[in-house]
Amino acid sequence: MTPPLNSSPSRRVRREPGEGLLAFFLLLPAAALLLGVLLFPMLTTFRDSLYLNKLTEPWLTGFVGLKQYAQMLGDARFGAALRNTLFFGVLTVGGSFLVGVPMALAAHLPSRARDVARVALLLPWAMPPVITGLIFAWLFNAQYGVFNDLLVRAGFIQEPLRWLSTPGLSVLAMVLTIVWKTSSFVALIVLGGLQGIPKEMIEAAQVDGATPTQTFFRVILPLLAPSLAVAFIFRTISAVQVFDIPYTFIQQAPAQGLLETLGVYIYRTGIEFLDFGYAAALSVALFALSLAVTAVYVRFVRDGGNS
Amino acid sequence: MSGDTTPQRLTPAQRLGRSAALTALIVGGFFPFIWMVLTSLKSEGELQKFPVQYLPSKLDFSNYARVFSEQPFAQFFLNSLTVSLLSTVLCIAAAVPAAYALARLNLRGRGLLMTTVVTFSMLPVVSLLVPMFRLMRGANLLNTYPALILPYAALSLPIGILTLVAFFSAIPRDLEAAAMVDGTTRVGALTRVVLPLSTPGVVTAALLVFVNSWNEFLLALSFNTKLSMRTVSVGVTLYQGEFAFPWPLIAAAVVVATVPLVLLIAIFQRRFVAGLTAGGVKA
Known part of the structure; x- marks a missing residue:
C-alpha cells in the first residue's frame, strides 16, 4: 500500500550528528530533477498565463493580467472540452471499476492459469496509450473491424456500425477503449488489497454460515475500501488529464468536437494554434483540477485511510 | 503475498x-x-x-519487413531503448538516496516532503509541454536524447520514490541498527544492508519507470521531431497517411513496438504486481 505520509520513523536509531547534512545530500539529486525539470516549467506556466504570446499574431504582446482567464470563461470551446472531460471521466472511471473489480476477483482465484491471468491483467496497463488507441480504432473499423463482425455474427446488428464516423458511437468507442486500458489498473490495486486480507477472516465467515454473496459484501468489500479509494483517486486524476487516447481517436473520427478533452484542447492551443499565453491559462485550469483531486488524496492518506 | x-x-x-x-x-x-x-x-x-x-x-511476414523498410524503425527502437534505459538509470539513481532519507532518517518536515512528492506525481504533462519545450529549445536540446531523458526521469521520479519508500520501510530497522553498532556508517548501512535487501524493490521501481518512458508519447512527439530521433511510440503512428490506413503494416509495427513490453511483463509479472500494489502509481 501507499506509504503513510506523516508517520515519522521510529526513534530507535538515534539521530547522529550531521544527519541533517546527510539528508540534504541524499535528497539533493531528486530535488534538483524535480525543481529544474518540473517546477520551473510549472512556474513559467503561471507567468505565461498573464502575458499575450501568440506566434501567429506576434504584434500582440505584453502583460494582460487575468484577461486570458476571463477569455477562458467566455470560451465555448473550453466549456465543451471541460464538459467532455468530466462526462468521459464519470463514464470511464465508473466503467473501469465495473470491469476492474471482477477482474481482480478472477485473478485472485487459486488456479493453474494464475500466471497467465496475471499477464492478461498487466497487459492493458502496460500497453502504450497511443498504441491502444490505434489498436481499438482498427477493432472498431466500420468495414473490416472485428467488433462489427462479432456483433453481426451474434445477431445483435444487421449491418456493420460506423463506429468512428457516427458522433455518439465514436464517443462510446473511445469510452470503451479507455475502460479496457484502465480497468487493469483498478484490478491491480484491488488485487493488492485482496492479497492483504487474511484468509482466516474469510474462512471464519464461511464457518459462521455466510453465503459467498454475504462474505463478499459484508467481509471482503469493507476490507477493500482503502484500495478502492486509492484506485478511485488515481483514476480520477488520470481521467481529468486524459490526452493520448482521445488524441488518437480524433485522428480517425470526424466528430472531433465531441471527443476533445481539456488535455487535447491545451495541446492544440499551444502546439497547433501556437497561442502560448492562452495555452498557459488553460494549463493552469488543468493544474487546479489536478491539485484539487490530489488534495483529497493527501487528506485521505493523512487520515490513515489506508491502514 | x-x-x-x-x-x-x-x-x-x-x-x-x-x-x-x-x-x-x-x-x-x-x-x-x-x-x-x-x-x-x-x-x-x-x-x-x-x-x-x-x-x-x-x-x-512481409509486413514485418516493410515496417523496417518504410520507416527507420530499427532506429526508432534503438532511440526508445536508449532513452528508456538512461532515464530509468537516472531516475533510480536519484530516487534511491531520496527514498532512503524519507524512509529512514529522522527528518523534520517529512510529512510535507512526502506530500510534495505525491503532488509532483499528479502534475499533468500536457500542462508542462509548452514551457518544457521552450526550456529545451533554450538549452539547445531539441532532437537530442537528453530532451526526453531528463523529463522522463523527472516525471517518473515521484513514483520511483514512493515505491522505494514502501520497500525500504518494510526492511527491519534492527538489521541496520546492528550494522551501525558494529561501526558501519549511515551510508555504509544503506549500500551494504538496505540496498542488497531491497533489490526486488529497486527492480520493481526500475520496471515501472522503464514502462512509463517506453510508452510516453506527447513529449516525444513534440521535442524530437527529426525522423532519426523519433521513438517507437511516435514511430508507430507514422505509417498512416492522411486518409490511408495500411492496417497490416500498422499492426506489424504495433506488434514490434509491444513485444518488449509483453516479454518484460511475462518475465517480471510478480515484480510488477508487487510494485503496482506497493506505491502510488498513475493509471
Whole structure:
C-alpha cells in the first residue's frame, strides 16, 4: 500500500550528528530533477498565463493580467472540452471499476492459469496509450473491424456500425477503449488489497454460515475500501488529464468536437494554434483540477485511510 | 503475498464459474494484442473481407519487413531503448538516496516532503509541454536524447520514490541498527544492508519507470521531431497517411513496438504486481 505520509520513523536509531547534512545530500539529486525539470516549467506556466504570446499574431504582446482567464470563461470551446472531460471521466472511471473489480476477483482465484491471468491483467496497463488507441480504432473499423463482425455474427446488428464516423458511437468507442486500458489498473490495486486480507477472516465467515454473496459484501468489500479509494483517486486524476487516447481517436473520427478533452484542447492551443499565453491559462485550469483531486488524496492518506 | 494455491474442493458449478471468470479475463486482456498479430500476418486482400476472415490463410511476414523498410524503425527502437534505459538509470539513481532519507532518517518536515512528492506525481504533462519545450529549445536540446531523458526521469521520479519508500520501510530497522553498532556508517548501512535487501524493490521501481518512458508519447512527439530521433511510440503512428490506413503494416509495427513490453511483463509479472500494489502509481 501507499506509504503513510506523516508517520515519522521510529526513534530507535538515534539521530547522529550531521544527519541533517546527510539528508540534504541524499535528497539533493531528486530535488534538483524535480525543481529544474518540473517546477520551473510549472512556474513559467503561471507567468505565461498573464502575458499575450501568440506566434501567429506576434504584434500582440505584453502583460494582460487575468484577461486570458476571463477569455477562458467566455470560451465555448473550453466549456465543451471541460464538459467532455468530466462526462468521459464519470463514464470511464465508473466503467473501469465495473470491469476492474471482477477482474481482480478472477485473478485472485487459486488456479493453474494464475500466471497467465496475471499477464492478461498487466497487459492493458502496460500497453502504450497511443498504441491502444490505434489498436481499438482498427477493432472498431466500420468495414473490416472485428467488433462489427462479432456483433453481426451474434445477431445483435444487421449491418456493420460506423463506429468512428457516427458522433455518439465514436464517443462510446473511445469510452470503451479507455475502460479496457484502465480497468487493469483498478484490478491491480484491488488485487493488492485482496492479497492483504487474511484468509482466516474469510474462512471464519464461511464457518459462521455466510453465503459467498454475504462474505463478499459484508467481509471482503469493507476490507477493500482503502484500495478502492486509492484506485478511485488515481483514476480520477488520470481521467481529468486524459490526452493520448482521445488524441488518437480524433485522428480517425470526424466528430472531433465531441471527443476533445481539456488535455487535447491545451495541446492544440499551444502546439497547433501556437497561442502560448492562452495555452498557459488553460494549463493552469488543468493544474487546479489536478491539485484539487490530489488534495483529497493527501487528506485521505493523512487520515490513515489506508491502514 | 498470498500462497493460497492449495487445491480446494469446489462444486462443479463453482469450478465452471472459476473457469468462465478466468477465461473472460485472459481473453479480454490478450485479445486486442493477438488480433494485431493476426492482422499483421494477413495481406491487404485477406483483410478486406466481411464477414472477417479470422486466421490468415498463409503466414505472410512481409509486413514485418516493410515496417523496417518504410520507416527507420530499427532506429526508432534503438532511440526508445536508449532513452528508456538512461532515464530509468537516472531516475533510480536519484530516487534511491531520496527514498532512503524519507524512509529512514529522522527528518523534520517529512510529512510535507512526502506530500510534495505525491503532488509532483499528479502534475499533468500536457500542462508542462509548452514551457518544457521552450526550456529545451533554450538549452539547445531539441532532437537530442537528453530532451526526453531528463523529463522522463523527472516525471517518473515521484513514483520511483514512493515505491522505494514502501520497500525500504518494510526492511527491519534492527538489521541496520546492528550494522551501525558494529561501526558501519549511515551510508555504509544503506549500500551494504538496505540496498542488497531491497533489490526486488529497486527492480520493481526500475520496471515501472522503464514502462512509463517506453510508452510516453506527447513529449516525444513534440521535442524530437527529426525522423532519426523519433521513438517507437511516435514511430508507430507514422505509417498512416492522411486518409490511408495500411492496417497490416500498422499492426506489424504495433506488434514490434509491444513485444518488449509483453516479454518484460511475462518475465517480471510478480515484480510488477508487487510494485503496482506497493506505491502510488498513475493509471
